[in-house]
Amino acid sequence: EAGVAQSPRYKIIEKRQSVAFWCNPISGHATLYWYQQILGQGPKLLIQFQNNGVVDDSQLPKDRFSAERLKGVDSTLKIQPAKLEDSAVYLCASSFSSAYYEQYFGPGTRLTVT
């Protein structure tokens, strides 16, 4: 079974630029999550999709972050414009259905904003 795929693995941008991350979940998984993990901290949930609908985006900074999950499969997370404090690892995870089940994580994208 293929795991969760993410790209790119690394990205370096200057502040005020925009960036996009892509995630392909495990086939058949209805729930997709985006997390932000700052060095030395636990992952922070940014947004949770159930199929192509948003079920929780309470911690997503909506003035600069946006995410979509077209057709309930792949997802993209965008930051525009980026700030220095956005430097972090962005993790994508998927689960069979909702937070009642274990999550499978991708390798993450390490973003550095200079």
Added chain:
Amino acid sequence: SQQGEEDPQALSIQEGENATMNCSYKTSINNLQWYRQNSGRGLVHLILIRSNEREKHSGRLRVTLDTSKKSSSLLITASRAADTASYFCATGSNTGNQFYFGTGTSLTVIP
């Protein structure tokens, strides 16, 4: 704000010893999960315990859950150097959303 808090923040033990880490959370949950993260790598799911369960085992792992105290513990028996990693607890709400990770325990197993 994040739901869980792990204790201790850091733990260093000799290979072969047992390691215990604790997690406290704030609100009612459907389940609690433990994850491991090796340095610079992604998270790996270890074990899930539901709110109606009190104890669960998986290989050298033993997890307990006390919903009255809103706490959980993870015991790793006969530790190995390969167990060196950060361990996170995460809670799933009763509504199926609002999944939160704790702050993590950094475990170092000395060969």
